């Protein structure tokens with residue numbers, strides 16, 4: 112049988128099952144084996160790896176994962192794909208399809224249930240682009256035992272994820288991802304490898320989970336409130352942006368200015384010029400504010 116991730120077999124499967132794409136679910140299926148193989152080689156998954164896939168579609172990537180990994184647990188929201196996957200993945204006994212919204216699923220429970228014989232867990236996914244950031248933050252904020260992530264996403268989001276200070280793409284998402292992981296772009300991907308081709312360009316990003324947060328903060332919620340707040344309006348200074356982060360911020364402008372200066376930050380700087388380490392310094396000065 113031909114691989115699923117080819118234009119010919121994909122068309123055949125869609126015809127056989129009378130399946131029509133739902134744009135609202137970000138359904139763009141991979142029809143290029145080279146891209147998949149390149150990512151899987153980089154991911155170094157092996158027969159003791161448990162893989163979580165988000166959105167298996169008709170199983171293009173799932174099939175290749177099943178051939179290399181110990182077990183695959185694939186979360187698919189679209190119920191219409193359940194019988195399709197039962198058909199296309201029938202040769203693989205190490206795949207479980209879970210018909211759930213990944214944002215509502217109990218991922219920790221799935222790891223415990225399906226990967227007890229694996230010695231590492233890795234996420235591999237061609238993500239539904241409309242919810243890339245919520246999916247990634249949902250995984251990372253839960254501090255799950257997941258070692259690495261290999262994810263296809265819209266190019267602009269991939270650039271934001273891997274950006275450093277003083278670049279156009281750097282923002283609170285770059286900082287949040289950098290806090291939890293070491294991220295790098297693996298490759299850009301042309302629209303032609305998908306059926307149907309998406310309207311946007313794509314990029315594959317690797318994220319390797321850090322043992323602990325990159326900087327030492329005990330209240331992550333507050334830390335991320337401060338990093339997000341600094342980018343409230345990109346053209347404003349950090350001091351002015353912080354006026355709307357705190358209750359009665361304007362009243363406390365002078366104290367916030369002094370605390371920023373005490374952290375070694377010129378209050379006229381903009382959020383985009385400040386590194387994660389500097390944000391940690393700001394956090395330590397501002398964490399008990401106002402008291």
Ligand code: SAM
Pocket residue numbers: 136137138139140141165166167168169170171172173186187188189211212213214236237238239240242
């Ligand atoms: N992995 C397949 C491939 O590469 O050909 C399909 C990828 S397609 C870009 C995204 C998939 O995610 C679709 O199958 C879609 O139905 C599914 N999806 C969308 N939203 C989802 C959600 N909230 N939870 C789980 N799956 C979702």
